[in-house]
Amino acid sequence: MDTFNQLTLTLFPGLIIAAVTSYLTVHLSLRRFYSERWWERKAHAYSTILESMYMMRAYPTRLLRRTEQGRDVSKEIQQELQLNSQKGYDEINKAIAIGTFIISDKAASYLSDFQKEYKNVDDTKPLFDVMESHIAIIDNYLNIIRICAKKDLRVP
Numbered sequence: 001m002d003t004f005n006q007l008t009l010t011l012f013p014g015l016i017i018a019a020v021t022s023y024l025t026v027h028l029s030l031r032r033f034y035s036e037r038w039w040e041r042k043a044h045a046y047s048t049i050l051e052s053m054y055m056m057r058a059y060p061t062r063l064l065r066r067t068e069q070g071r072d073v074s075k076e077i078q079q080e081l082q083l084n085s086q087k088g089y090d091e092i093n094k095a096i097a098i099g100t101f102i103i104s105d106k107a108a109s110y111l112s113d114f115q116k117e118y119k120n121v122d123d124t125k126p127l128f129d130v131m132e133s134h135i136a137i138i139d140n141y142l143n144i145i146r147i148c149a150k151k152d153l154r155v156p
Helices: 002-068 075-101 105-119 127-153
Strands: none
Touching: 002 075, 002 105, 002 127, 075 105, 105 127
């Protein structure tokens, strides 16, 4: 009996420590895994937003460049640019709707501001002025959202 008690006293603490260590290791590993997955989702959301804004910017930029050069944009290219710009705008609407579930409160607020400013450009002005206004608004908010993304993702 004495040997059994001695063996129990020796093995039991080791088994407890092994079980607790295993549990903590698994728990911390899962926590890190979920944290990394969440970071990836946020990074993807911000990338999609920035890409969408860039797609929206391509349409007025190309039209302005062609107008300044005195050249026309073919109907096919104009339709493709408009379609991409609309896709970008739709992605921004989606990001606003999803909002703070994935991106920061501040970024969602800035996207709403962006949408309002973009919509409220006075389209009774000459096309050249409207396009310049759209580019300026997009450029401004591209920088703002980029800063929000870096801060939210803790990227230097």
